[in-house]
Amino acid sequence: MNTNRLEAFSDGVIAIIITIMVLEIKVPHGETLEALAPLIPVLLSYVLSFIYVGIYWNNHHHFMHMVHNVNGKILWANLHLLFWLSLIPFATGWIGENHISAVPVALYGFILMMCGIAYTLLARIVISVHGQDPKLAAAIGRDYKGIVSVIAYLSAIPLAFVNPWISIALYVAVAILWFLPDRRIERVLD
Amino acid sequence: MNTNRLEAFSDGVIAIIITIMVLEIKVPHGETLEALAPLIPVLLSYVLSFIYVGIYWNNHHHFMHMVHNVNGKILWANLHLLFWLSLIPFATGWIGENHISAVPVALYGFILMMCGIAYTLLARIVISVHGQDPKLAAAIGRDYKGIVSVIAYLSAIPLAFVNPWISIALYVAVAILWFLPDRRIERVLD
Amino acid sequence: MNTNRLEAFSDGVIAIIITIMVLEIKVPHGETLEALAPLIPVLLSYVLSFIYVGIYWNNHHHFMHMVHNVNGKILWANLHLLFWLSLIPFATGWIGENHISAVPVALYGFILMMCGIAYTLLARIVISVHGQDPKLAAAIGRDYKGIVSVIAYLSAIPLAFVNPWISIALYVAVAILWFLPDRRIERVLD
Amino acid sequence: MNTNRLEAFSDGVIAIIITIMVLEIKVPHGETLEALAPLIPVLLSYVLSFIYVGIYWNNHHHFMHMVHNVNGKILWANLHLLFWLSLIPFATGWIGENHISAVPVALYGFILMMCGIAYTLLARIVISVHGQDPKLAAAIGRDYKGIVSVIAYLSAIPLAFVNPWISIALYVAVAILWFLPDRRIERVLD
Helix, strand or coil: CCCCCHHHHEEEEHHHHHHHHHHHCCCCCCCCHHHHHHHHHHHHHHHHHHHHHHHHHHHHHHHHHHHCCHHHHHHHHHHHHHHHCHHHHHHHHHHCCCCCCHHHHHHHHHHHHHHHHHHHHHHHHHHHHCCCCHHHHHHHHHHHHHHHHHHHHHHHHHHHHHHHHHHHHHHHHHHHHHHCCHHHHHHHHC | CCCCCHCCCCCCCHHHHHHHHHCCCCCCCCHHHHHHHHHHHHHHHHHHHHHHHHHHHHHHHHHHHHCCCCCCCHHHHHHHHHHHHHHHHHHHHHHCCCCCCCHHHHHHHHHHHHHHHHHHHHHHHHHHHHHCCHHHHHHHHHHHHCCCHHHHHHHHHHHHHHHHHHHHHHHHHHHHHCCCCCHHHHHHHH | CHHHHHHHHHHHHHHHHHHHHHCCCCCCCCHHHHHHHHHHHHHHHHHHHHHHHHHHHHHHHHHHHCCCCCHHHHHHHHHHHHHHHHHHHHHHHHHHHHHHHHHHHHHHHHHHHHHHHHHHHHHHHHHHHHHHCCHHHHHHHCHHHHHHHHHHHHHHHHHHHHCCCCCCHHHHHHHHHHHHHHHHHHHCCC | CCCHHHHHHHHHHHHHHHEEEHHHHCCCCCCCHHHEEEEEEEHHHHHHHHHHHHHHHHHHHHHHHCCCCCCCHHHHHHHHHHHHHHHHHHHHHHHHHHCEEEEEEEHHHHHHHHHHHHHHHHHHHHHHCCCCCCHHHHHHHHHHHHHHHHHHHHHHHHHHHHHHHHHHHHHHHHHHHHHHHHHHHHHCCC
16 A cells, blocks of 8 residues: 555645644634734744644655555554644644643643654654665654654643743744754754 | 545545544633543543544545545445544534533444444445455455444444443444454454 | 646535534534434535535536646636535525524525536636537536526525525425436436 | 645645635524624625635645745745735634724735745745746746735735725735736736
C-alpha cells in the first residue's frame, strides 16, 4: 500500500484542525476596538497553535516523503498522532478563554508533549518497518530536537503553576527550535 | 470511472467527521482542574468514536484499494455509509453531555449498527459489480467480524437500559476486535 | 490547466457542506427518547439535504470527468455553484428549527433552484469552452431533468405558503428523479 | 519536493475557510421573512468574503501551477498566507453581527491587506527560489494589481471611520479588479 491516501487523509485532518481553531475566536458583540481587547489572548494562543500545527504538517510532509509503503501499524500510529493534534484546538480555546492561566497552560503543554511522543512513536514504527534506510535513519538521527522538546514540555507543566508565562516562553522557544532551518539550529547546538 | 475521486471525497468527509467531534468538547469556563472533570465522559466518548471512525477509514482504505472502478450504485452505497458515519459525532456528543446514560448509549449502538450494515452493503455491491475477484471474495469471506459486530450492537441497544456500561464494554470489545491485526483475532476465534 | 485541482477543491467544499449540516443537529440536553422528538424534523431535513448534496457531488463527478481543461470562466462558474450549495446547510437548519413551516421551506426551494441554475450555467460554459464534444453534448442533451427541477422548485416556493408539505413532496420527487438511474427515468418519461 | 501536497493542503484549508463562513449565518429563531432581515448584512459580507477567498484560491491555483518544487521557506510563506486568510471568516462574522459599522469594517480591510502582503511575499520567495523563470517573472510583472489593492485597503482602514460604506465600496472595487480577466483590466489601466 502506498502513502498517497495516508498523506491525503492526514492533510485533510490537519487542515481542519488548523482552521477550526478560528471558530474559537468568537465574534464579539460590541463594535468598538475595546470589544477586541479580550480577544488578544485568544488570538495569541491561536497564532502559537497555528505555528505548532504548521510545524507538524511540515515535518509530516517531509517525513512521509521518504516513506514508500505503509501497513496497519503505521496507519494507527498516524491516527494516534492526529488524535493528539486534534486536541490542540480545545486546549488553545481554553487558554484564550481564561487569559493564560495555570491549568489551561499546563494542559496545553501536556497535549503538545503527547503530540511529540506520538510523532516519535510514528517515526520509530516507520523505521522498524522500513529497516535501515540511510535517509530515514539520518532524519531520525537528528531527533535531539524531539528529546529537547519533550523535556521542555515536561518542565512547562509544573512551571505553569509558578507562572504560566514561563511555560508560554518555553512553548515559543520550542516552536522557534523547529521553525528555524535545521542547519542554523545545529550550529547553535554544536 | 476510477476510484480516486470516490476515495478523495470519502477521505474528506471522514476527516471532517473525525475532527468536528472535537467541537463537542466545549471549552470550560473555569480555569481549574475541577472544571475539566465534567469533560471526562465527553473525552472518553470522543476517544471511542475517534477509534471507530479510524477503523472505518482504515477498512475503507484497504477495501477501496482492491476496487478498480465504480458506478452509480457504488457511489450511493458509499454515500449511505458516510451518512451513518456522519451521525457518530451527534451520538458521541449526546453521550458526553449526559454522562453515559441509557438512551444516548443505545442510540450510539443503533448508529454503529447502521454503519456496520452500510459497510456490508457497500462491500456486497462492490462484489456484485466486480464479479468473482478472488482477492475481494477473500476480504468478504472474513466478514464474520461484521456479523459479530452487528450482533454485539443489537444486544447493546436493550442492554443499555439495564446498565449503559455493559453496552460501552461491548462497543469497546468490538473496537478491539477490529483494531487488532486480523491474524491474531483469527487465531483467537479458531 | 487540468481539472484535477478544481475537482479536489470542489470535493473538499462539498465534503464540508455535507458534513457541517450535522452540526445543526444540536445535542439535546435531556437524556430521554422524548428529548429526541423535536429533532425529527431536523433529522428529516438533514436526510433530504444530504441526498441533494450527494446528487450534486455525483453529477459534478460525472460531468467533470468529461472535461479536460478549465479556464477562469469555468473556475468561477464552479465557485458560483459551490456558493449556492454552501447555503443549503443554513436553509436546512432553518427548516429543522421551525418544524417545516412556510418561509423556511420556500427559502429552501429558492436555494435549490439557484443551485440548479448555477449547475446549468456551469454546464453551458463548459460546453461553450469545449466546443462540440459529442459526449458532453449528449450529457447536456439530457437536461430535461434540469428544466423539470427548476419548474418544480419554482412551483414549490408559492406552494409552501399553501402547505409546506406540498413543497417538501416536490423536493422529494425531484430528488428521486435525479437519484434513479437515467435509463429508467428516460423510459418513464418517454 | 514537489508542489502536490502543498496544493492539496492549501486547497483543504481554503475549502474549509470558504465553507465555515456559512456557520456565521446563524439560523434565525422566527419563521417569517422578517426574521431573515437582520441576516442581510451577514449575507452580503458572506458574499464579499466568498468572492475574496475564491479570488485567492484562483490566483493560488494559477501561481502554484508554474512552481515545480518547494522548500521550507515556501511552505512557511504559504502557511503565513493561509493564516491571514483564516481570519477572514472572523472579520466577516464581526461585520455581519454589527451591520457594517466602522471598527469591524476597518479590521476587515486590515486582514485583507495582510492577505495581500502575504501573497506578495509568497510570490517573491517563489521567484527568489526559482531564479529568473520568464513565465514566473511575467506573472509577477503584472503585480500592479497587488500594489493598487494594498493602497486601497490602506485607505479603506481610516475611511471606515468616516463612512464604512466607502470602505466596502473600495473592497468591492478591488474584488472587481481581480475578478475581471486580466486583459480587459490591462486595457482599462493602459
